[in-house]
Amino acid sequence: MIRISLLALGICHFLAPDSFGYGASGHEAIGRVAEFYLKGSRAETEVRALLKGNEDLARAATWADRVKIPDKYLANEMKEFVANNPLHHEFHYCDVPFQEKAYRDGLVGTNDHDLIHTMRACIKVLQSPDDAADNPLKISKRVAFMLLTHYIGDLHQPLHVGSSYVDENDKFVNPRTGAKGLPDAGGNFFRITAKSTLHAYWDTMTVKLARDKAGEKDFTAYLVENFPVKPEWNATGDINTWPEQWATGTLLLAPQCFEGLTLGKRFLVPKDEKHEEHYEWPATLAEGYKEKARDIVEQELAKSGYRLAALLKAIWPEK
Numbered sequence: 001m002i003r004i005s006l007l008a009l010g011i012c013h014f015l016a017p018d019s020f021g022y023g024a025s026g027h028e029a030i031g032r033v034a035e036f037y038l039k040g041s042r043a044e045t046e047v048r049a050l051l052k053g054n055e056d057l058a059r060a061a062t063w064a065d066r067v068k069i070p071d072k073y074l075a076n077e078m079k080e081f082v083a084n085n086p087l088h089h090e091f092h093y094c095d096v097p098f099q100e101k102a103y104r105d106g107l108v109g110t111n112d113h114d115l116i117h118t119m120r121a122c123i124k125v126l127q128s129p130d131d132a133a134d135n136p137l138k139i140s141k142r143v144a145f146m147l148l149t150h151y152i153g154d155l156h157q158p159l160h161v162g163s164s165y166v167d168e169n170d171k172f173v174n175p176r177t178g179a180k181g182l183p184d185a186g187g188n189f190f191r192i193t194a195k196s197t198l199h200a201y202w203d204t205m206t207v208k209l210a211r212d213k214a215g216e217k218d219f220t221a222y223l224v225e226n227f228p229v230k231p232e233w234n235a236t237g238d239i240n241t242w243p244e245q246w247a248t249g250t251l252l253l254a255p256q257c258f259e260g261l262t263l264g265k266r267f268l269v270p271k272d273e274k275h276e277e278h279y280e281w282p283a284t285l286a287e288g289y290k291e292k293a294r295d296i297v298e299q300e301l302a303k304s305g306y307r308l309a310a311l312l313k314a315i316w317p318e319k
């Protein structure tokens with residue numbers, strides 16, 4: 001597989017390995033919603049055969065983040081995945097300018113191992129008659145399933161698909177138009193507080209706010225009941241095109257992450273063990289931003305759980 005240097009393109013979350021998708025709580029919720037929609041299907045049986053005795057979809061949905069800990073703590077299955085895929089931290093996102101209206105291969109912020117390409121690779125492994133066929137990630141069907149269960153959640157976090165680029169006047173620009181802008185690394189370079197970033201806000205704070213809104217009610221039941229399936233949640237055509245179709249849907253939400261966001265004066269952050277030298281910006285959120293973000297994310301959690309089930313049912317249709 002050809003690896004394009006993200007550093008050369010200047011668009012790199014891999015400098016910011018602190019992007020963890022929806023956090024364990026969000027990914028687990030997506031797994032549970034998918035379990036709800038899988039009930040009684042052939043796909044449910046096939047999934048059960050891939051899981052170990054003590055695992056469920058909620059557990060499966062965090063596998064791709066759990067492999068990020070130091071190698072010495074990993075089980076052999078995870079060690080092998082990491083050894084074969086040293087860039088696996090980059091599989092969780094793409095950085096398409098939020099002004100774009102659709103994901104497509106070759107756009108600024110995409111590459112051959114971004115979230116969409118990696119999901120396609122996982123789908124192919126699950127569709128193929130054996131593990132060896134067309135398998136650049138060198139993964140088993142079980143690992144392909146674990147990854148897909150996680151990545152579908154990332155695909156529904158707007159800052160895992162859309163990104164901003166900031167010019168010298170601290171204004172958002174689209175580099176595809178020729179304007180020069182520095183990457184925000186999916187919001188990782190925007191500081192909401194000294195310790196928290198815009199990316200982390202969308203990963204975890206929004207999920208916490210949604211859980212608080214659900215109150216005492218079981219969160220899966222809350223999501224399923226309050227967000228019934230909409231016709232537009234269903235993708236069309238070959239399932240290998242579904243990740244791209246869904247990325248486009250998420251990209252259309254991404255502008256809302258940047259509306260109501262005010263950037264302060266940039267400051268230079270020196271190179272450390274995680275990041276190359278780069279600029280960051282203090283960022284403040286307008287009144288009402290919190291509720292807007294929460295309401296987007298709770299729908300995204302419900303939608304991605306439904307879509308995970310739909311994808312698995314398409315891979316293993318009823319006989």
Ligand SMILES: [Zn+2]
Nearest residue numbers: 020021092154
């Ligand atoms: Zn992730």
